[in-house]
Amino acid sequence: MKKEMTLDEIYAPVEARLRAVPSAIFEILSTPNELAQDVIQYFFSAPGKLLRPALTCLGAEIKGLRPIQEKRLIALAAAFEVFHAATLIHDDIIDSAYLRRNIPTINVKWGPELAVLVGDYLHDKAIGAIFAGGNEKIFSLFLQTAGLVCDGEIRELKEKDNFNLKEEEYLEIIDKKTAALLACTIETGAILAGVSAEEAEALKRFGRYFGIAFQIVDDCLDFTGNEEEFGKTLGADCSAGVLTMPLIRLLQLVDENRKSEVLKIFSALDGSLPVRQAGTVLQGEKSEGGTNPFQVLLAMIREYGALEYSIEKARLYRDKARLELSIFPDSPGKRSLELLVDYVLERNR
Amino acid sequence: MKKEMTLDEIYAPVEARLRAVPSAIFEILSTPNELAQDVIQYFFSAPGKLLRPALTCLGAEIKGLRPIQEKRLIALAAAFEVFHAATLIHDDIIDSAYLRRNIPTINVKWGPELAVLVGDYLHDKAIGAIFAGGNEKIFSLFLQTAGLVCDGEIRELKEKDNFNLKEEEYLEIIDKKTAALLACTIETGAILAGVSAEEAEALKRFGRYFGIAFQIVDDCLDFTGNEEEFGKTLGADCSAGVLTMPLIRLLQLVDENRKSEVLKIFSALDGSLPVRQAGTVLQGEKSEGGTNPFQVLLAMIREYGALEYSIEKARLYRDKARLELSIFPDSPGKRSLELLVDYVLERNR
Secondary structure, three states: OOOOOOHHHHOHHHHHHHHHHHHHHHHHOOOOOHHHHHHHHHHHHOOOOOHHHHHHHHHHHOOOOOHHHHHHHHHHHHHHHHHHHHHHHHHHHHOOOOEEOOEEOHHHHOOHHHHHHHHHHHHHHHHHHHHHHOOHHHHHHHHHHHHHHHHHHHHHHHOOOOOOOOHHHHHHHHHHHHHHHHHHHHHHHHHHOOOOHHHHHHHHHHHHHHHHHHHHHHHHHHHHOOHHHHOOOOOHHHHOOOOOHHHHHHHHHOOHHHHHHHHHHHHHHOOOOOOOOOOOOOOOOOOOOOOOHHHHHHHHHHHOOHHHHHHHHHHHHHHHHHHHHHHOOOOHHHHHHHHHHHHHHHOOO | OOOOOOHHHHOHHHHHHHHHHHHHHHHHOOOOOHHHHHHHHHHHHOOOOOHHHHHHHHHHHOOOOOHHHHHHHHHHHHHHHHHHHHHHHHHHHHOOOOEEOOEEOHHHHOOHHHHHHHHHHHHHHHHHHHHHHOOHHHHHHHHHHHHHHHHHHHHHHHOOOOOOOOHHHHHHHHHHHHHHHHHHHHHHHHHHOOOOHHHHHHHHHHHHHHHHHHHHHHHHHHHHOOHHHHOOOOOHHHHOOOOOHHHHHHHHHOOHHHHHHHHHHHHHHOOOOOOOOOOOOOOOOOOOOOOOHHHHHHHHHHHOOHHHHHHHHHHHHHHHHHHHHHHOOOOHHHHHHHHHHHHHHHOOO
């Protein structure tokens, strides 16, 4: 693939629709409540990748959408982004993260109390918009998805500090907490475009595989990313006690001696985040001498090839995702989906 | 009214339906996620007043319900209780409350992280059940209500430590955060029983007035209640910086000197809660000597008759609520609603 391809280029076939999403988001979230307004303006001032709206639009594009459905599609695409934002806001409370999309998180700027409520508010507004814009099938699919997301997140919390977490269990968790929503967004677009049940199922599976690949890469970036490019707190998973694939792989490979070393470092990092603030020395790239625990851990992860292993797994899911697209005839929408899975593997944000 | 009347006696006309609610709640919340299961079992092991399910059932009873709707009614009644539970779980994070229904809150027992996620989980499950059990009208009404609840709670958070908060503003906040859901529950029951639009509106207004009276009394109990009977943290509002009617009234009446005294006490109490644990000396009834700041504040509130004033206001809303029932012919259901508003004024839990 062309490594230099930007998201804008990949999104080209649905560019006009995606341009309409931000104002649709603000329409969904319009409120006379001034404090809520301030927080909403603040959060959405930092643009995300709009991955979920893009998938909704591309899901519709792959079969072609009747113009009459245009407005509903944009409303649904925006609603998914709002729902995703709600989960991010609550996630940032749970992880005590201080940085999101390169700006301080809501819990840092306004406190966790307001973050809880604004998350709830976005959550409800998203549901209202999906109900209004969707149909019974779409809304049922969405409700089921919301349940999976919560289930995955509760599982993740339960497995914190569980050093015996298996790779399959990790994959099951990220399938629920991340991939399920991505699958729902693309399937929704496809349903709106009137695909067959078989085609909808294929796109749903595409979304699941794509989502798993996406999350594995995200979890690698939590170790190796550049905080400024990545736009969120680095080392957040370790600090929250969450084991992800690179660490699970490392623990599989090391002998007992080194294993206890890893566990010691991990325990030292666990809970270290809340006292750190944006702008201080980062756990990864920028610290001097390489003697801080995070860097020691990272060095071991590199030594054992656990990152390469993880990326290799992500590639496997990319391939599975691409395979699901094979039943569709070539089209600009399909091409974009193919490029998007490649992009996810090469991304650094 | 007969002061000794119990909730069970008042609920008599809908007793059989209410008995079916707990198992309907567990049906809505059934999950293979063991951690979620544990938390759900724990939370619902402490019975609440089931006010929302009771209102749903009584709303249906006031006109008579066709037997075919029976199952839907119970499912909706249970779903409202689940939705209410979700808001309580998040509220307890926000207020750092340690006691709810006489047992430690989820944030105390499992930490705020899990409380955020389990609140989200209950929220989603409730919405799913209301969608499944309701119809378009009921679900739209509910979504609108959920928006009001959030809006009211964000307003309340915004007005923390605002010593200039006016009584009307306080009333607007409690109307949204508390009364709107009570109104929605009774209107839903009535819609299911096939009432006219006019009758539905009257019951909705009943619910709003009832809810306002209920919340004013609740806010008085936060000052004067017995923690064991009340079942939740006393003095929680002051400790969270929330001004309620007794305090707003006191601030209206005192001169500048005493006002600054009140503000000093309030500021001292603000934020004092998180370090306290269930079982320690209570802020109100049980401390010795009466010299702690909460007792000084309470003495001033009593001296200026601010509690009587608040209860008088609650009575006014009780009367407004009862007036809305006048369009309905006498029935056991109607009688229960009348008794319920009286009960709320006399309650101590």
